[in-house]
Amino acid sequence: MSHSFWSLVFGRLDFDSLDFLKAFFHPDLNDVIVSGASWVVILGAVVTAALLTWFRLWGPLWSKWLISVDHKRIGVMYIVLALIMLARGVLEGVVMRAQQADGLHGGFVSADHFAQLFSTHGTIMIFFMAMPFLTGLINIVVPLQIGARDVSFPMLNSLSLGLTVSGAMLVMISLVIGDFSTGGWTAYPPYTEPDFQPGAGVDYWIWAVTLAGLGSTLTGINFVVTILKERAPGMTLLRMPIFTWNALCTSLLLVFAMPPLTVAGLMLAADRYLGFHFFTNTLGGNMMNYANLFWQFGHPEVYILILPAFGVYGEVIATFSGKRLYGYVTLVIATMAIGFLSFGVWLHHFFTMGQDADVNAVFGIATMLIGIPTGVKVYDWMATMFRGRIRFSVPMVYALAFMVLFVLGGLTGILLANPTVDFQVHNTLFLVAHFHNMLIPGTLFGMLAGYTYWFPKVFGFRLNDRWGYIAAFSWIIGYFLAFMPLYAVGLMGMTRRTVSYTNSAFEPWFLVAGAGAFFVTVALVTLCVQLYVSIRDRELTRDIGGDPWNARTLEWATPSPVPAYNFPVMPHIHALDAFAVAKEAGFGYQEPTSYSDIHLPGNTWAGVIAAVFGTALGFGLVWHMWWLAWLSLAVLAVSLIARALLGDRHPVKIPATEVRRQYRAWLEKVRAVTPVTRALEWDHRNCGVAATEYFEEAAE
């Protein structure tokens, strides 16, 4: 009687699932690490709640952030999520590197724990670090760059954030209760079918990824519509900044690439929960179709991850070279070509599955074709640097490292595009080195460059430079030492996802990689230190004028931090790089002729409800607590329908007089600031107003 009551209420949850107790029952190194991680999560949550209570921040947190529909606030919350998950993902990577550095002698984590590590590491870094980071940057920057007040669907924006958070919560909860999947971030069946993996692990993966995937699909829809419909008057498509073009392409990719993942995940869920046979060994299941569907998502996904970074680099390189971006139209064409072609190459992720040579060759050639527009982009960025006046700011350091390191990854990408070579290096550490080569110098450096570049716009003060350089160089050295050896080891025949090995020739390479992991940890720590020091010293790096980098695009023509309504009056755009053109002509800071009332959308509970009840839905499904799953689903459905019927009940109106007062106050502060040349860019005298500089025509 009591057993069935227990399972009715708690599903298949039991005391064995409680990870924080494991070390007490079984104190070996492996379980101590497992329990330790769960205690970190528990204590982190408790300490955060305690601090919020102590400083009485629950109120402002709720009213100003959690229910906000302001795209800038939503963007910041995405990036906060990304940075927290970056810390966890990096630590997992470091543990794996440490394990493999000692792998010849067996290491210190169990095989099962290692498998969970590589699965969570991949899942977190892609779905809960890179995607939120790029979504956050797109959220903050795109409406400002196109001269809009907000996105087309602000409530949906908050909902997307809530869904992403719910997925992240499930992954974090898996550290405390139960185990995560051991099937990698790709979760191939039949290994992930219930006969082989009946536990909670694969279910955690399915619901975390599906919920976050739904959020990303909605973000894609939101930004396609926003970019096509909300541009300021006069901003034709070919006058949009390059970051916005890349965001448009990313959003289109999100709309078309996320559904195959949702479908594949739900089909796997049908196999696991309802006894279906989509991917099983028997009764007509076809596991090859899972690989097909997953990679129809997975390949455009990696372009989703890299295109926003390309957009950041385009902005950063042009700004810090003091030049127009070279080949704007070429870059636009190349971007859209990459976006389109990315849907025609997914088979290269399973060249070894047994297709015939015609199929492999066609997809291989298609894969190499994408290298052409990508290469042209790199040359265009180099041409942007040519005859510029390059300042080695922290974002520029990331961009320079990116250009050199990324093309090496491109070389290995061309190698992998050839089925003959792929047959040898697929599923080896060569592959692992390749995709980290694209993701770290490509995506991560781009995100960190964007973070540094737009930080003053969002918070009103610049990040500390010295710690920024230390972080950048630590990342560069750390990445290089941690991953270049993996190319060698992969060529030497070392498989991926392997907890230990017996070939002593691998060991020196893994020791070097272990040193790289150390530098990566240093980089992570310095990012935290940088944030602390920047906040502490924020008066020294105040950005009053809103334009600390003498940049070119529209978002820099606003105060820092940007008011909720972005622009007092919708700007009329007459050229590409409108703000740069205006500054050169002396019209940088103009007062509008007339003001009108501004109407903004009201706050919404949608995001919070999605986060809380999405997590509850996932948790209920994972642990077979059906009452919780149904209840959460009902709450989600009812609240969304209610919102649809009732609409936005509390829109905000800001009267014209208030807008004028705010804007004039800002203009006065701007006029009181001394403009600085780029020589003083890092100085505390740079308060965000740029002086025009004239350079003598030099004899070459």
Add this chain to the structure above:
Amino acid sequence: MEQSLLSSNPSVRSCFCLAGIVEAKSAGCGSISCVKSAKLRIMGSGPKRRTMRLQFSRRSLRLLLAGSVVLLTGCSDKNQSFLTPDGPVSALEHYHMWLITLITLIVVAPVVVGVPLLAWRYRYGNTRARYAPNWDFSTALEWPMWLVPVAIVAVLSVYLWIYTHELDPYRSIAADKPPLRVQVVGLDWKWLFIYPDYHIATVGEMAFPQDRPVSMELTTDTVMQSFMIPALGGQIYAMPGMVTRLNLEADRTGEFEGMNTQYNGDGFHAQHFQAVAITPQDFDSWVKTVQHNGAALNPTSYGILARSSTPAEVHNQFGDAAMPKDITFFNDVASRLFAGIVMRYHGDRAVSPAEEPGTVAYNAKLASK
């Protein structure tokens, strides 16, 4: 007279091909001493040329070359890498890899060299360099920027098409001898090698004669796996209820590392085996040894074999002193064993978890026996 590092001097070339520091020395790599200095010319962006000269000492270069070969090939006795290929398939894969690398470097090297140069020359503090803030397009530059990568990809595509067809795993290797047939069954966490023509099977070791093609059919009885002997050729997935093919050949006698590259559980890292190429006479005696010493492989013993276990555990279960360490021999193998394993997953009746190797239920059932 400048000499490049990869000179036509055969002694220098041989150092890249042979494994081990011993061979490097004996091949007379003292010939590297002729490479006293390498001059690299870097074309500046104006009429001035800058030349950089790099001096290598003889000894350090010799050590570098020999050391890098050792590091890349390893001290293990089993060849695990196609960097030192031991068969026609892996040799062509190896060659193709270098071809692609060298051709692609044409478009990659300018970036690696150019970015630091541009950054240095056009740095903010360098007032001597020209500043052209509004220069944002040049048709003269667009043409080569697009056409060079297009040409490179076109050339690579031709090679890709030809070699992909030539290296199709299903394609039989041309030879004067008929291929040796091996049927490979992936289990958790070992490979079972069935020799249908000899009614024997092995775990942990796949022996075959050198210079004779081996034609494999692969399947698994658990989950998706991927079979590879890197020294001889690339990998192919193996999946339950399906049959894939792989054709390999060894040029010389020797031992090669074999593995599974598709994660399938706790014992994944142990799913290795040795592929051994021996002379045809040795192979015949090997077959007789297996027939003589092999344990019987009938449905009962197969049922126990299919339990999740590593090759070492299989040896402990079925093996005796007559079998090498971590290797198990089987005899009396039914002709239809492989076909039966494949066909089990076809049909209108589901295979229940208790009958399906690799599942939790299957392992639990046998543990309780």
Add this chain to the structure above:
Amino acid sequence: MLVSKIRSREDAYRHDLRGYQAGFILAAILTIIPFALVASGTFSTIATLWVIGVIALIQIAVHIRYFLHVDLSPERREELYLMLFSGALVTLMIAGMLWLLFNLHTRMM
């Protein structure tokens, strides 16, 4: 927003109504034909399926033109590009998938 023709409200209402009427009639016809084909069994199964497929594609175009107002006029150019881009992507993905899955099927013996 640019408008090529300036309309009075009356004209606009009548123009929209005619568009929706035309779209509705076309959609109805394109729906009745497949049902009639299946009910009468005039063609073989394969032929019927092909006809239904083609009619479905035509109906998609009708909905896009008459209900979503995406036509060939300059104001709607961006939306047209979006539709074409989407169509091209979906065709690429489906065609590629069918090709590779059938190919795999033949190679798995």
